[in-house]
Amino acid sequence: MKSRITAVLALVVAAGALPYGLGSYTIHVVDIALIYALLAIGMGLAMGISGQINLAQVAFFGVGAYCVAILTTNNGYGFWAAAVLAVLATVVTGLLVGIPALRMQSHYLGIVTLGLALGFINWITNADISGGADGISGVPVPTLPGVDLSSEYLYYYLEAVVFGLGLVFGLFVVHTSLGRRLRAMRDDALAAGATGAEIPLLRMTAFVLASLYGGLAGILYAGLIRYVAPETFSLGNMFILLAMVIIGGRRSLVGCVVGAIGLTLVREWLSDFSTYAQLGYGAVVVLMVVFAPTGLAGVPARLRDLYRRRFGRTSDDRAELRPFTPYTPGPEPSQDGPLLQVAEVSKDFRGLRALDEVSLTVDAGEIRGIVGPNGSGKTTLFNVVSGFYRASAGTVRFAGADTTRARPYALSLAGVARTFQNLRLFGQLTVRENILVALDRTRTYTIWQYALWQPGVIRRERRLRGAAQSVLERYGLVDFAEAAPASLPYGIQRRIEIARAMATRPRLLLLDEPAAGLNGEEVQQLVRIVRSIRDSGTTVVLIEHNMGLVMSLCEKITVLSSGKVIAEGTPAEVVAAPEVIEAYLGDSDLSELGMSAPPSAERPSPAKEATS
């Protein structure tokens, strides 16, 4: 920590001293590089941090620059007044360009944003107000009392301050609540929704952030060059910007900055061979995505990995999964009606009926098991209850309210949490951050604090971190807090998923095959965890095909087959039902075999020993 502060201080001092050693042309190049660095931060926030493919960053850049140019030369505004309006205009543009992200993602979004950028270029090249292909010259020098900003040396300091603040703010966003949610959305939008993140608003936020940086860069550009023309905002420059972000490392803002400054300098240095330079960085982009997708920023981590693999593990050896600390039992849930009520729910997929008038009532304080053969609709039922699918018919009520049409985040905030059959942890976040995302129960609108009241963000952050530590301790995960989930054994990942779901403090916990892939000992731990969760006051519904687990854990079991409920009752009743045997083994005759009396749920272990 101390060395890091020293390094930052050294960088600040070096940045302050930099102009003294540079010629007038070099300082101009540095000024340009800083502008690109700001642009790259915005691009990194949208693409690398939030996973929104944004190929309209040059358009944001252009809106900022052109607004200043038009307002100062055409409307007689002062530079700073124009700058404020330019920021507003850019953010509004960002919101508009971001709207398609609500409906489409990935390549679709890339094409739409690129198309809009092309439209913008087309407009500035042809409109009278933007000076057409000639652009606008004569943008006034920004005025600052006592400082002559027409000097590129002094302008450097203005830029350095804006850039420094921009980088710090960007890093602040990335490493606190908002950024964590954005990264969670990037890694797995569905799971992020299930932990309470409002995906549509977050996508818009990503575009607002990108446009904010784009606008700032545009304003600085207009003030520096004092002339704007379409070629600065061309698609070619858009792709160079993309190359900067990819080569530097899109998931690290510092990486984006390094990429931007580095590539600007290289481009300037090779300006006599610009075509070869273009060939070069195109090739580097291709090589990067194939061999080093994390960019330059990811190189240290890769080297560390390599080193560790080469020379054996060092510190991780002592890491172990600690035992689970049970919750303190909560009060008996008040019995005013069922907690979850699924009434005649059907779900069709292109003519295929996955759920057929399923009705199910779960009381508060239950542990309910849902079993059934492959393809019987168990996970579909969970998806309907947790808001991922909308039922084709029927209603779902949670805690008395109709939630048939509720979105996943709304259900999460209302107290429904779930795990996933195929593990959906946020892969690029640490285990601690996975928990932090779930602990964060605030609505997205609270991000106004980032703009106006940062201490509020920091205070909340401190509170969340305290809570995360206690969740990690309770689930015995402290040793893995800073690890990437994918690097951990499967059993631990399963436990992290439960911890993450419980971190949302749900009233209803849906577990989708929590025992899949666990060994015997881990299954026993799971039983203890689930019991404790129930005793703490959270109702549990679990899908499971490990029948032994279901038998020993659940008071009541619902059996699905071909999308229909075919049996419901205590484990003993369900196991004895001919329909269940038929569904599982395909043969009702087998139900008469062997055991005359159905086994009691209380003693599953002796029978288990007999088979193994």
Next chain:
Amino acid sequence: MKADAADAARTLKVEDLSVHYGGVCAVRSIGFTVEPGESVGIIGANGAGKTSTLKALMGLVPRSGGRIRLGDRDLTRVRARDMVRHGIGYVPEGRHVFPGLPAEKNLLLGAYSKPWDKETQRQLDEVYALFPVLAEMRDRLAGALSGGQQQMLAIGRALMSRPRLLVLDEPSMGLSPILVGSILDVLLKLREEGLSLLLVEQNAKLTFGATSHCLVMENGEVAMTGPSADLRHDPRVREVYLGL
């Protein structure tokens, strides 16, 4: 589809087959043989490792160990796409037909490894004779067929390569008892014609009916083996299923 003399020696022998996903062991060194003309079943509850066993056999998931021989040929290093050229036809779990192609195109693609000639046409007619409903639906997109028809299509597609061994992964999945019954009839007919079968199933009734010999899998290992007729009356099978 008759097995000729040359095939008599072609026994499928699987030894020490293991599969790991990440750190999880899904299949732990299991072994079995399928004699020519024999039909063998692998049953067990969900998650017991049956599908992983088949996929590993077919080379569709990486094996962490094991040897596979067919007659005197070593198939351990044969790529998944070449298995069909060694006479092994595969019916994947969950049907996996090509939904956007017509039913007949699906069948023809089953014969991809052979030239599309008169022989293919004759084979097509045989499949249509086996599944008359497919002949009616030949121009319909496979994705628009019912679950049962898709299953028949998947079996028919595998038969188009004229396999000597047909490997089926849970053909009863999501089908009603009546349809499971008709799948059983088809399997029995194929067996009569001398085709070797390897059937992975959760549905024990279907498996016991269609096979002569069975393995019962539990937690990635073989819990029991024996003639299907004996296992049918063994109460332990039920225990494995219901996890008692």
Next chain:
Amino acid sequence: MQETLQTLVGGLSLGAVYALVALGFSLVYRTMGLVNFAHADIAMIGAYAASTFYLTAKLPFALAMVLSILITGAIGLVIERVLRPLENKDFDLMLIGTIGFGIVLQAVAILIWGTTGRAVPSPVRTAPLDILGVRVRTYDLLVMAVTALAVVGLGFFLARTKRGAAMQAVAMDHEAATAVGIDVGRSNALAFAIGAGLAALAGGLVGPMLYVDASLGGALGIKGFAAAMLGGFGSINGAVVGGILIGVLDSYTAGHFQGYSVLATFLVFTVAIMIRPMGIFGERTVSRA
């Protein structure tokens, strides 16, 4: 009425070219699930190559086209081979990788052909026809005919040949395709090469209609993309309908908004695609939790 008809005819020929570009996009997307952002630049290379063979080497137009198709087909094979490690893994990375290839191809074009563009004279020198008072250039008719031929040919290839069926099967289920004995990698490479060939065809045809320079790919590509999306990504019919729609829209906005036609086209396109993200012929895919 007359004017509307003239706009329509003008849009049809450009639309036919967009349709060809969209067809290549769709084929690659349909078989590999890859959106090839370098596609546009491949078309640009195709346009340059065809014009060079035609103007400099004085080869017949048709032969020049065939040669340029072969060259771009080879480029397609290279791109597919380099990006193959990312297949079925990271969609967005693969997309950025193709953008990288696009940058490289543009640089290559400038190195070979320089920054000044070239105008390609029409290979058909007959006077425009007059049909019901609408002026139709004969070259436009040729473009439409070639496009129609390419669509029919591609349709035939996909529907009637073994390789074509296999290529579609790979896209629908690569595991099942493997099990029936299809070499997935080779099938993808072929799809990519055909896609690139279609791009070259579009580029070669558009040469005499527009000005050939290094930025040709940009406009052609993005409109081709838009056409593919509008029609429904991966659908052959969709590519054709989408291409014609974008072409007509383009020609309409050019008539009514002059300088702002690109902006107008993309605004209309954005609104349309937001109303129906899966396009006209596309199918909504179910996202599984």
